[in-house]
Amino acid sequence: MIGTLRLTSGLILFLFVSGHFINHAVGITTIEAMNAVSAFTITPWRTLPGTILLSAALVTHGTLAVWSVIRRRTLRTSLKDWIQLTLGFLIPLLIASHVFATRVTYEVYGYSERYSYELWSLWVASPQKAITLCVALLVVWTHGCIGWHNWLSTKSWYLRNRNPALFIAILVPALALAGLISGRYRIIEQVQEPGWLDAVLAPIRPHFPGMAQMVFGGEFRVRLVTVAIIVTIILYHLIRWVLNAQKAKTRLHYRNPQTGLSADLNMRPDMSLLDTIRSAGIAHASVCGGRGRCSTCRVRIDHSLTDMPPPDATEQKVLERISAPPNVRLACQLFPPSPLSVTALLGPNPSAKDAGPQPRHHAGMEQDLVILFADLRGFTKLSESRLPYDVAYLLNRYFAAMGTAIEASGGHLDKFIGDGVMALFGIDGNIESASRQAIAATMRMARNLDKLNEDLATEMNAPLKIGIGLHSGLSIVGNMGFRNATSITAIGDVVNTASRLESLSKDHDAQLIISERTARYCGHDLSGFPLQSVTLRGRQDALEVRVIGSALKIPPAPEPDK
Numbered sequence: 153m154i155g156t157l158r159l160t161s162g163l164i165l166f167l168f169v170s171g172h173f174i175n176h177a178v179g180i181t182t183i184e185a186m187n188a189v190s191a192f193t194i195t196p197w198r199t200l201p202g203t204i205l206l207s208a209a210l211v212t213h214g215t216l217a218v219w220s221v222i223r224r225r226t227l228r229t230s231l232k233d234w235i236q237l238t239l240g241f242l243i244p245l246l247i248a249s250h251v252f253a254t255r256v257t258y259e260v261y262g263y264s265e266r267y268s269y270e271l272w273s274l275w276v277a278s279p280q281k282a283i284t285l286c287v288a289l290l291v292v293w294t295h296g297c298i299g300w301h302n303w304l305s306t307k308s309w310y311l312r313n314r315n316p317a318l319f320i321a322i323l324v325p326a327l328a329l330a331g332l333i334s335g336r337y338r339i340i341e342q343v344q345e346p347g348w349l350d351a352v353l354a355p356i357r358p359h360f361p362g363m364a365q366m367v368f369g370g371e372f373r374v375r376l377v378t379v380a381i382i383v384t385i386i387l388y389h390l391i392r393w394v395l396n397a398q399k400a401k402t403r404l405h406y407r408n409p410q411t412g413l414s415a416d417l418n419m420r421p422d423m424s425l426l427d428t429i430r431s432a433g434i435a436h437a438s439v440c441g442g443r444g445r446c447s448t449c450r451v452r453i454d455h456s457l458t459d460m461p462p463p464d465a466t467e468q469k470v471l472e473r474i475s476a477p478p479n480v481r482l483a484c485q486l487f488p489p490s491p492l493s494v495t496a497l498l499g500p501n502p503s504a505k506d507a508g509p510q511p512r513h514h515a516g517m518e519q520d521l522v523i524l525f526a527d528l529r530g531f532t533k534l535s536e537s538r539l540p541y542d543v544a545y546l547l548n549r550y551f552a553a554m555g556t557a558i559e560a561s562g563g564h565l566d567k568f569i570g571d572g573v574m575a576l577f578g579i580d581g582n583i584e585s586a587s588r589q590a591i592a593a594t595m596r597m598a599r600n601l602d603k604l605n606e607d608l609a610t611e612m613n614a615p616l617k618i619g620i621g622l623h624s625g626l627s628i629v630g631n632m633g634f635r636n637a638t639s640i641t642a643i644g645d646v647v648n649t650a651s652r653l654e655s656l657s658k659d660h661d662a663q664l665i666i667s668e669r670t671a672r673y674c675g676h677d678l679s680g681f682p683l684q685s686v687t688l689r690g691r692q693d694a695l696e697v698r699v700i701g702s703a704l705k706i707p708p709a710p711e712p713d714k
């Protein structure tokens with residue numbers, strides 16, 4: 153609720169500011185055009201509904217911004233958040249004078265300033281105010297753009313269009329400044345015209361002493377209050393920091409495999425996990441700045457002495473969006489009551505897409521999978537008698553044939569190792585569908601291999617042959633690796649066994665060896681193929697397998713009952 157209010161009020165203020173920027177940009181043409189456009193960009197905000205909306209947005213946004221800083225357990229935060237926060241507090245200091253000289257003057261004296269007066273008062277009467285206003289434009293715009301970025305950084309369409317958005321974010325203030333500066337030259341010319349200045353100042357002269365007093369007094373008070381708030385916040389956090397430093401601490405073991413960092417930290421129960429990590433000077437991902445929106449601060453809880461408090465509605469929503477398993481939590485939302493050990497799931501500088509929805513297995517999970525291993529028979533010997541280019545060509549044709557078969561059957565192509573292939577089935581399904589997909593893949597692979605052999609008949613002395621091993625069971629599947637070499641893969645005994653079945657297929661001169669469990673789920677009647685009990689290296693128990701000479705001989709699956 154608070155987040156929505158802050159966002160909505162921020163958007164209203166941004167709309168108001170954008171109107172001003174457009175109006176300033178029109179200054180590139182003529183001052184008359186600036187006055188004309190202000191009827192659309194500024195006047196609506198001076199109507200009663202416009203005034204109420206703008207005032208409410210201003211008060212709400214300012215109050216919630218201060219509240220959010222007070223609510224923070226620590227002032228340690230990312231550089232981006234610091235910039236946004238600092239710019240936010242600079243805004244009232246920079247624009248107070250401008251607001252009193254324009255809007256408050258209008259409300260009190262009913263004097264609606266024209267751009268001629270505005271540009272004269274800025275560039276001729278007090279040029280330092282013009283410089284302050286230019287700086288204020290950049291500060292306000294940058295503050296707003298960071299807010300937009302924080303809000304949109306989890307939206308895929310924004311991620312796709314970040315470059316055009318950045319271009320617009322730079323173009324708008326550049327045009328606004330260009331408009332103001334070209335207005336300066338026009339006004340300096342006009343001021344030379346006899347009687348021009350008297351005409352411009354005539355409506356305002358009667359109010360002048362009172363207006364000036366009001367502007368200076370108002371500006372002083374706004375600045376005083378802003379500085380008082382900033383000092384109060386700093387003192388408040390300082391005192392809290394001293395008091396909290398006395399409280400009992402628990403231990404946090406933090407690990408980030410992406411950076412190789414491992415650290416034991418002291419953790420205060422009143423600090424979130426993210427704050428604890430940041431307080432120790434450790435860079436940890438937090439695209440949304442700890443607002444519980446982006447999910448990039450997520451950690452896996454490897455071990456904890458007691459149960460952690462359950463996620464609240466905000467955290468739960470984000471965890472569901474990324475399909476997080478129960479042991480994954482948002483570091484910015486978790487206040488651990490007891491010692492625990494966590495692993496960061498992203499590096500300190502995640503890409504923006506990491507904030508988007510993630511597959512269920514992203515953080516690593518146990519899943520009943522079918523693992524396929526395939527290997528090209530006699531390829532080492534074959535490659536010895538060929539040029540390296542020929543070998544690369546042959547391998548790529550073979551990989552394309554096998555990869556197409558696996559993907560067409562719904563499998564996940566894990567990796568090519570030398571002339572071998574590893575694939576996973578059932579990452580997003582159950583063991584029945586995984587087994588059906590895997591057996592379909594072996595049949596497609598056999599067909600594709602036959603086709604490849606036909607195509608290469610004139611180039612090969614003998615047709616290519618493959619051996620395939622299929623086994624199923626609980627495996628750990630997840631995103632594994634380091635930096636760019638990270639991909640979805642599976643580990644566990646099932647993987648080793650599938651690999652050994654593939655090796656065994658060579659001894660049996662068979663194209664496929666499938667474990668009996670997988671065969672039972674695959675939906676094809678494999679009872680016609682010999683059932684054997686084999687002992688594999690690294691396994692204590694014998695494993696029942698079906699030995700299939702050619703995957704093309706597998707009978708079709710029976711039609712499901714209508």
Ligand code: FES
Pocket residue numbers: 437438439440441442443444445446447448449450470482483484485
């Ligand atoms: S930092 Fe964005 S959800 Fe925690």
